[in-house]
Amino acid sequence: MTFLIKGETETWEVVIGLEVHAQVISNAKLFSGAPTDFGADPNSQVSFVDAGMPGMLPVINEVAVEQAVRTGLGLKAQINKRSVFARKNYFYADLPQGYQISQFELPIVGEGTIVLDMPDGTSREVGIERLHLEQDAGKSIHDLHPSKTFIDLNRSGVALMEVVSKPDMRSPDEAGAYLRKLRSIMRYLGTCDGNMDEGSMRCDANVSVRPVGATELRTRCEVKNVNSVRFVMQAIEHEARRHVDIYESGGEIHQETRQYDPNKGETRQMRSKEFAHDYRYFPDPDLLPLVFDDEYIAKIKATLPELPDEKKERFMADYGLTAYDAGVLVVEKETSAYYEDVAKGRDPKAAANWVITNLFGALNKQGISITNSPVSANNLGKLIDLITDDTISGRIAKDVFEVMVDEGKDPETIVEEKGLKQITDTGPIEAAIEQVMADNPGKVEEYRGGKDKLIGWFVGQVMKQTGGKANPGMLNELLRKKLAP
Amino acid sequence: MSLDDATVRKIATLARIDVADADLAPLAKELSGIMSWIEQLQEVDTDSVEPMSGGTDMTLGWRKDAVSDGGHADKVLANAPESHEGFFGVPKVIE
Numbered sequence: 001m002t003f004l005i006k007g008e009t010e011t012w013e014v015v016i017g018l019e020v021h022a023q024v025i026s027n028a029k030l031f032s033g034a035p036t037d038f039g040a041d042p043n044s045q046v047s048f049v050d051a052g053m054p055g056m057l058p059v060i061n062e063v064a065v066e067q068a069v070r071t072g073l074g075l076k077a078q079i080n081k082r083s084v085f086a087r088k089n090y091f092y093a094d095l096p097q098g099y100q101i102s103q104f105e106l107p108i109v110g111e112g113t114i115v116l117d118m119p120d121g122t123s124r125e126v127g128i129e130r131l132h133l134e135q136d137a138g139k140s141i142h143d144l145h146p147s148k149t150f151i152d153l154n155r156s157g158v159a160l161m162e163v164v165s166k167p168d169m170r171s172p173d174e175a176g177a178y179l180r181k182l183r184s185i186m187r188y189l190g191t192c193d194g195n196m197d198e199g200s201m202r203c204d205a206n207v208s209v210r211p212v213g214a215t216e217l218r219t220r221c222e223v224k225n226v227n228s229v230r231f232v233m234q235a236i237e238h239e240a241r242r243h244v245d246i247y248e249s250g251g252e253i254h255q256e257t258r259q260y261d262p263n264k265g266e267t268r269q270m271r272s273k274e275f276a277h278d279y280r281y282f283p284d285p286d287l288l289p290l291v292f293d294d295e296y297i298a299k300i301k302a303t304l305p306e307l308p309d310e311k312k313e314r315f316m317a318d319y320g321l322t323a324y325d326a327g328v329l330v331v332e333k334e335t336s337a338y339y340e341d342v343a344k345g346r347d348p349k350a351a352a353n354w355v356i357t358n359l360f361g362a363l364n365k366q367g368i369s370i371t372n373s374p375v376s377a378n379n380l381g382k383l384i385d386l387i388t389d390d391t392i393s394g395r396i397a398k399d400v401f402e403v404m405v406d407e408g409k410d411p412e413t414i415v416e417e418k419g420l421k422q423i424t425d426t427g428p429i430e431a432a433i434e435q436v437m438a439d440n441p442g443k444v445e446e447y448r449g450g451k452d453k454l455i456g457w458f459v460g461q462v463m464k465q466t467g468g469k470a471n472p473g474m475l476n477e478l479l480r481k482k483l484a485p
Numbered sequence: 486m487s488l489d490d491a492t493v494r495k496i497a498t499l500a501r502i503d504v505a506d507a508d509l510a511p512l513a514k515e516l517s518g519i520m521s522w523i524e525q526l527q528e529v530d531t532d533s534v535e536p537m538s539g540g541t542d543m544t545l546g547w548r549k550d551a552v553s554d555g556g557h558a559d560k561v562l563a564n565a566p567e568s569h570e571g572f573f574g575v576p577k578v579i580e
Contacts (some may be wrong), residue, residue, distance in 0.1 A: 026550050033553030042571035046561045047554035063550035084538045091501055093575045098501075149579075150572035153561070283538030289520060291544040363538060 001172030005240060007248045010211045014240040015220075016175050017129075017167035018232075020182060021160050023045040023136065023200035024067045030135050030159035031058030031101065038198055042152040042271040052096030060285055063381060065290065067191040068108045068133050069300050071161055074307055075128050077112025079297050083132075085287040089280045094138035094151050102162075104131050104281040108290065109134035114165075114185070116177040117327040126178055127166035132455070138161050161192065167206065167217065172233035179229045183309050184331050196227050203232050208253070209243040219253040220245075223267055226260050235260035239267050269391035311336055316403050319348035328356055335370050341377035341378060346384050353409045354380055358398070363403045374408045383411040391415065393472055425469045432465040433458075433475075433482050448485045458483065487517040 029036060032047035034446040049056040054120035072079050086104040116124050138156035140149050163182060170173050183194035183201060194201045208220040223239055226232045238260070243253055258267040289464055306314075306329045315326035315336075329339045329352065343351035359380065363373060383400060386392045392400065392415055403414045415421055423429055436458065437444050447454040463470055490509045493516060497504040504512060558571050567574035 003535045028548075028550050028552050028554075032556035033551065041558065043558035043561050043573070044571075045555040046558065048561070049554075051561050059548045060545055061550050062547040065547065089499070091499075091575075093578050141572065142577065142579060144572070145569065145574070147577055148567070148569065148574040149577050150569060151575060152572055280499065285539070288539055288541070288543050288545045485568070 003173065004212060005209065005244050007244045009248055012170075012209045012244050012247075013170055013212050014242070015167050015208045015210060016028055016171075016236055016237065017206040017220075018165045018169070018178060019174060019204040019206070020165075020174050020179070021136075021202045021204075022071075022163060022182075022186060022194070024133075024159035024161055025191055025193060026061055026063045026066050026067065026159055028061055028063075029157040030061055030064050030133065034157065036158050036390035038200070039204070040154055042150075043154065045154040046156065050096075050153055051066045052098065058101060058284075060287070060290065061159065064133060065108070066293070066300060067159075068131060068161055069292075069297060070189050070304070071163075071186060071191045072109030072112065072131055072187045072335045073297070073301055073304055074191075075109070075112035075114060075131070075132065075163075077128055078110035080106060080108055080110055081292055081294070081297070082106065083108040083290045085133075085284045085290065087279045087284045088134075092137070093149060094137070094140045094153070094156070096153065096156065100135050100137065101284055101287070102134035102281075103132035106289075114178060114181055116174055116181055117312070117323075118173065118177055121322065121324040121327070123323070124174070126168040126174070129164040131161055131163045134160050134162055148380060161237045166249060167208075167220075172236045175205065175236055176233045177228050179232060180331065181256075181308070188305055188307055188333050196229065199227065202227065205232055205236050205239070207236055207239040207243070211238050212307050217253050221253065221255065221267075222257050223256055223260050224270065231260060231262050232266065234262065235267060238265060242267065242353050244263075291473070301343075305333070319343060319352070321348065321352050325352045325356060328360075332370065338370055338377045342381045342384070344381070346381060346388070349483075350384055350387075351381075354384060354401075358401055362401075366405075374406075375404045379404060386415065388413055390424060390471060392420055394469070395472075396422065396468055399468075414431050423466055423469045424474060426474065428474055429462070429466065429470050429478055430482070432462050432470065433479055436465055437482065444483065447483055454481070455479070488513045488520065 003014065005014065012172060022069050023036075024030070026036060028034065029047070031051060032049035034047040034050055035045045039043065047056075049058055067174050069079055074132040083103055085101050085107040087099040088102045088104070091098060107130045111130070112128035112130060114126050116126060118124065136158040138151055138153040140151055142149050165178065169178060183192075186192040187194050192201060196202070203226050205223045205226065206220045207223060208218045210216065210218050221239060221243075223235045228233050237260065246253055257270045258266050259270050311330040312323070312326045315321045315329060316323060321327075321329070330336045335355075339351065339355050350450060359370075359373065362375070363370060383397055383404065386400075387394055387397050401413050401421060403409065403418075404411060407414075410425050440461070443454055443457065447458070459472075459475060462475055462479060491511055493509055493513045494504070494514075562568040562571070562573065565573050
């Protein structure tokens with residue numbers, strides 16, 4: 001899955017590091033008691049701390065701390081028992097304090113690892129550099145007034161985890177796999193809902209290129225705030241090609257912040273905020289160091305659920321699934337739970353096929369999630385049982401499934417109502433075969449004359465004659481006997 | 486270490502403080518004085534001392550994750566020079 005850009009003079013590889021801002025799931029904000037719900041009336045969820053009023057003091061939310069530690073454990077990362085909050089100073093209308101409370105030198109979580117599941121079933125590791133806690137800023141709205149920007153501080157002060165990867169990714173596909181995996185882990189842990197379209201997970205991509213074989217890192221550009229996995233992948237590809245074009249025409253890349261325009265398919269420089277990168281970090285004098293002990297970490301560790309990597313291993317070992325199938329089934333914990341309900345006491349591979357091919361296909365077509373599936377795990381299981389005990393054929397089962405999707409009924413009722421029970425009596429099958437043979441004496445002649453391939457045609461005709469209900473095994477056997485010269 | 490006028494101008498800009506040209510030179514002198522105090526402090530050997538972010542031995546107090554605030558947009562906006570439909574209104578910031 002190597003991704004290389006062929007230029008005029010060289011072949012280039014792309015080097016990618018991602019910074020993800022993940023909104024912590026908590027009732028109240030990081031340093032105030034104001035609520036965090038999405039979509040409330042403007043400035044209705046703002047305390048004086050969040051509004052940067054003079055004299056207000058931040059007090060840390062214990063759940064935000066716990067969620068950061070949980071996420072760190074999920075990323076197999078080092079947890080720092082002592083961390084320090086710092087002020088990141090910059091001037092912007094939606095940052096009333098004039099600084100963001102963040103962590104700089106001593107973050108709460110240090111180095112960790114994420115395993116990427118690539119579409120071809122292989123996996124590879126990407127390093128996590130750090131995870132730190134910080135405040136979100138407010139929201140600027142530019143299109144409600146001709147000459148004003150409107151500011152809503154509801155988001156101001158909401159707890160974010162900034163997860164910084166090492167520059168370990170080499171293709172847009174890997175960046176996409178990284179984001180999906182990180183989102184999956186956080187959803188399993190219940191630490192971030194991962195909704196990129198609501199902005200509760202946002203991504204900045206650091207992109208540079210270098211000739212294949214080179215080991216040095218070249219100047220990178222940061223593409224800011226891309227709001228879907230697909231757009232992140234597109235933005236990286238466009239940005240990498242831009243670098244190649246500039247290098248190959250003899251130019252140089254300057255470190256800068258860029259914005260991706262998905263409509264035009266290009267990145268462009270953001271109007272540079274004056275001194276934007278002169279953040280003058282220093283330890284926040286309003287906040288003492290954040291300290292906890294091993295016992296605290298162990299308590300959180302004891303409550304971790306089975307995570308996607310372990311679940312994938314188990315699905316491969318216990319159910320004999322391929323890496324690809326197991327990887328697909330464990331992305332969402334709701335999907336894996338559904339699958340396990342279907343697979344319970346049944347052929348696990350058949351269950352995987354039905355869930356991945358048929359169910360996912362139907363859900364995608366209607367754009368609904370598995371939790372709202374019209375076909376319950378119980379009913380899909382019963383459908384597989386009907387195939388196993390020869391009540392219906394696999395082909396009829398697909399038709400029954402369609403009806404289950406449309407009407408939400410259980411498969412037994414559908415089979416009963418529509419008279420789809422498989423014919424396993426030899427009598428009616430033989431009668432159908434005889435009918436087809438009587439109607440097509442020419443074909444019978446040809447077959448007997450050595451045209452073996454006609455057997456398929458006969459199977460089709462007899463199936464049609466029985467409304468698709470003949471047991472395929474019996475049909476084949478009886479047909480060969482009758483056609484034999 | 487002594488700061489030149491340009492550096493003082495940059496610091497003032499970062500801090501959003503409007504400093505008149507005539508005040509630059511005196512400010513540079515004052516700030517340079519502070520810097521030389523710091524230089525003097527750097528003579529102390531601190532190699533065996535962990536960096537501190539505060540002067541006490543205390544650590545952070547934690548708060549329960551309970552909603553205890555919000556619901557008073559009127560008060561939040563009370564001192565705003567301009568507000569529209571529940572929002573703060575500021576000069577157009579276009580990125």
